Amino acid sequence: MLRRLLIRTGGIGDCILSIPAMQCLRADFTEVWVPAPVVPVIQFADRVRAISGTGIDLLGLPGVEPDQRLIAQLRSFDSIVSWYGANREEFRQALDGLGLPVQFLTALPDESRGVHCCDFFLDQAGCSRGAQPEIACHAGSAGAEYGVIHPFSGSARKNWPLDRFRALASRLPVPVAWCAGPEEDLAGAVRFGNLYDLGCWLRQARFYVGNDSGITHLAAAVGAPVVAIFGPSDPKVWAPRAARARIVHGRLADITIDEVLNATRSLLLPVNL
Numbered sequence: 494m495l496r497r498l499l500i501r502t503g504g505i506g507d508c509i510l511s512i513p514a515m516q517c518l519r520a521d522f523t524e525v526w527v528p529a530p531v532v533p534v535i536q537f538a539d540r541v542r543a544i545s546g547t548g549i550d551l552l553g554l555p556g557v558e559p560d561q562r563l564i565a566q567l568r569s570f571d572s573i574v575s576w577y578g579a580n581r582e583e584f585r586q587a588l589d590g591l592g593l594p595v596q597f598l599t600a601l602p603d604e605s606r607g608v609h610c611c612d613f614f615l616d617q618a619g620c621s622r623g624a625q626p627e628i629a630c631h632a633g634s635a636g637a638e639y640g641v642i643h644p645f646s647g648s649a650r651k652n653w654p655l656d657r658f659r660a661l662a663s664r665l666p667v668p669v670a671w672c673a674g675p676e677e678d679l680a681g682a683v684r685f686g687n688l689y690d691l692g693c694w695l696r697q698a699r700f701y702v703g704n705d706s707g708i709t710h711l712a713a714a715v716g717a718p719v720v721a722i723f724g725p726s727d728p729k730v731w732a733p734r735a736a737r738a739r740i741v742h743g744r745l746a747d748i749t750i751d752e753v754l755n756a757t758r759s760l761l762l763p764v765n766l
Contacts, residue, residue, distance in 0.1 A: 495520040498567070500575040501527050502544060503600055504647055505688065505707025506731075507610075509534070509714050511576070513624035514614035518574055526577070533689035534628050534711070544577065553587035567593055574618075576600045604730050611734050625734040626714040630693035637697040640665060640757075641717075643672040644679070646706035653704055653722045653745050653753075660750050665757070667699050672708065700757055705731060713738050718760040720753060 497520035501508055508531045515525065516537050525535050529543035544550065548560045549567075567573065572594050578584035579597040588595050602613035612622040644658040662669040672695075673682035685691035688711060695701055695708075696715040703709040703719070705726045713719045713733030721733055724745035732740050739756040741748055 494522060495572065496522045496570045497524070497572040497574065498570040499523065499525045499538075500544070500549070500573070500577040501525065501531075502577040503528070505531060506647075506705075506710040507601070507707075509626050509628075509707065509710040510610040510731075510734075511614040512537075512626040512628075512714070513611055514618040514620060517615065517618050517620035517624070520572065524570070530688055533687050534692060534714075536629060549577070553581065553583040553585075555583070559587070564591060567591070570594070572596070574598060602730060604727055607727070607729050609732070609734065610730055613730075626710070627716075628689075628692055628711070628714040630689075630696045630715050637699065638667065639670045639698055640667045640700040640702070641670050641672050641683075641695055641698045641712070643701070643703040643706065643708050643712075645673060645677045646704040646709075650725055651705045651723075651745075653724070653748060657748075657750055657753075658702070661702065661753055664750070664754060667761075670698070672703075674708075700761055702753065702757060709733055720756045720760065722748060722753060724748075 499515050499518060501511055508527055519537060523538045524540040525538040526542050526544045526547055527535060529545055532541050532543050535541045548563045551557050574596050576598050579599055598617045602608060602610055615622050642658050642662060644655050646652055671679055671682040673679040673684055675684060692711050692715040695712040695717045698717055701712040701717045701719050705723050709719060709721045710733050713735035718737040719733055720739050723740055723742040728740045728742050737760060739759055741752050741756050
């Protein structure tokens with residue numbers, strides 16, 4: 494029985510976009526280590542752990558003795574594929590010194606190549622291109638009478654102006670629920686402490702509108718109709734990959750409310766927006 498460990502670091506969106514590659518790398522027994530917030534949405538693995546709880550981030554640090562329990566765990570795997578630590582020379586040397594069967598993969602694509610992130614990760618795994626991230630929700634169903642707007646992202650430079658989101662909401666006949674993370678300042682916003690629960694709530698919405706963010710990728714992966722607003726990032730590389738995703742791309746200051754409204758209409762024609 495082949496035991497494989499997959500270690501994937503990065504933001505929520507990076508991890509979600511690498512799900513097809515990780516699924517393709519499944520072995521007889523597959524364990525996945527990811528950032529703690531991502532743990533609930535990794536469904537294909539036999540075991541999932543938060544990287545922060547493994548102690549692997551301390552491996553190779555000067556003056557820090559290796560944790561023998563961690564080393565024993567790593568040695569229990571026949572194959573380790575790691576997007577984590579590829580650029581940390583001391584970390585790589587520590588694993589090489591232990592004689593572990595590790596393959597390091599580059600965590601982020603070269604955007605100049607214009608290859609979609611999912612395909613970049615699939616290429617690394619030696620898998621066929623074209624797969625899209627999918628996260629199954631086992632509670633609720635699509636078609637609730639509300640839409641969701643999440644007006645934030647991991648970087649302010651990716652955010653369409655909040656006043657335009659508010660103006661968009663005022664022109665939608667479907668009631669709008671605002672969504673925000675634990676540290677995002679938005680009065681009255683719906684907040685979830687668990688990404689899986691958030692994803693299943695998003696799946697029930699008539700539509701989702703957001704910036705280039707991890708939550709936008711989550712919404713697309715659970716099957717919600719998504720309008721993603723892209724500014725500085727290249728949507729050829731970073732856009733959510735899903736049949737019901739629409740991209741509005743341009744200089745954020747120049748993207749109009751009508752453009753985003755029309756993209757939403759294209760997803761929700763039966764609602765007669």
